[in-house]
Amino acid sequence: MAVATITLESANGDSVVVSAPNDAYLEDDIILDTKPDGLYDTSFVVRTASGAFEKGGRIIGESIPIREMVLPFWLTPESRPRFQKLWGTPGNFNKVQWHYDGPSGRRSLTLKLAKEIQYTTEDGFDADVDSVYHAVVSALAVNPMFEAAEDVQEWVNSGNFTVYLKAAGGTFTLSYAGQTTGSLAYNASTGTVQTALAALTTIGAGNVTVTGNPGQWTIVTPTSRPGNLTVNSAGISPLSLSITLGALSYTVTIGGDTTAPILFTSSAATIAQAIEQLASVGEGGVTVVSTLFGFTMSFATGSLAGFLVALFTGQTTAVAPVARVVPNPNTSYFEVANPTDQELWLEWELDPATSWQFPDFAFGQERKWGRTVGDDAARMIVTPALTQLLSVMSDPMMDTYVSADLSNAAGLFNGVEPIYSVPPYTEMIMVPVVCSGPSGAKATLRQRRFWSAESGLE
Secondary structure (H helix, E strand, O other), X not given: OOOOEEEEEXXXXXXXXXXXXOOHHHHHOEEEOXXXXXXXXXXXXXXXXXXXXXXXXXXXXXXXXXXXXXXXXXXOOOOHHHHHHHHEEOOEEOOEEEEEEEOOEEEEEEEEEOOOOEEEEHHHOOHHHHOOEEEXXXXXXXXXXXXXXXXXXXXXXXXXXXXXXXXXXXXXXXXXXXXXXXXXXXXXXXXXXXXXXXXXXXXXXXXXEEEEEOOEEEEEEOOOOOEOEEEEOOOEOOEEEEEEEOOXXXXXXXXXXXXXXXXXXXXXXXXXXXXXXXXXXXXXXXXXXXXXXXXXXXXXXXXXXXXXEEOOOOOOXXXXXXXXXXEOOEEEEEEEEEXXXXXXXXXXXXXXXXXXXXXXXXXXXXXXXXXXOOOOOOOEEEOOOEOOOEEEEXXXXXXXXXXXXXXXXXXHHOOOOOOOOEOOOEEEEEEEEEEEOOEOOEEEEEEOXXXXXXXXXX
């Protein structure tokens, strides 16, 4: 009696039970013979290496070929056409899933025909008389390992933005998912900003909270209201930039925000770091260069891009208004576990966003890459800004980064790739994913787990 239910599921959409403990397969008249060959064992060869001055040698790996299977079936003249379409024909072979539902749950092989199906009749009699065919299928497993049910987890980012606005006066507007608020005063209260955003149909009442202070509003929207937040500062009056000299130090003021005292002996890097602390500038917003007469501040990004200001002039200079939206990072956690006897390679799908961070934890495997154990225990990979869906395949046999338009996105990562698998028999841990981007941006984790046998090995 069969100990498992075996189902063939074809790429043509057909599915048939060919073996089961309760004999339910008899209704379809496509019956698996009792002893398929090559299904349960995969041959292997251990490779060794030896040196000129050592005894014997050492094992350096093993070679596992594609699983070759010979599957015998009983058919009837009526079920034979269906059986033929199940496997396909030359030039249009179907992939057929061999599902083994046994004591360890469902594990599957993906098969394709290796050669023509051999049809014979029982005892050599004519099939029209005997009403039965014996069909012998020779098939190859696309992957020699049995695949368990795929584990898929998803997380959707909520909107979390901070609007920085520094100005001497005027009005601005906010836009969300294609709709724009009315004009808002440069120093509008959090309540005023929240009311204006809630009036947009792309957000709605009760779907936005605004905290902070005038000029620095933090805005949170739920995943049920997907969209991105932008600011238009065309109606804002310009700010002023001033430099105040002291006895041993000086300060830089931009739109009312003043740096901590900066020593005259400070380097360009120290000056830049002090200016970047201002909410109206931000990290990476200014470059400070040493000159013959002092320093220059070059605002290369954001609303101040293109403005060049000399330090130590002591003069006040009008500059453009500063208004920017910064997506704040949100963090979620995914469950990762590998109960199998094979390596697990994680697969990610990441929606467009300002940036993502996803894990490539080493699980103690750093020595494979000549690194100290523990160095990559919490390794995270940071993406550039994504404008389309990105697929990340950590399996070294796959293209690592592929965009939705099927272009290879590896060049965007400057050579940084996931390199670690999840080792066999790794217990469940929680790994973080960080998103800076619009509400509704989704991260998907797929865990395809493989076993070397159809059952057991837990």
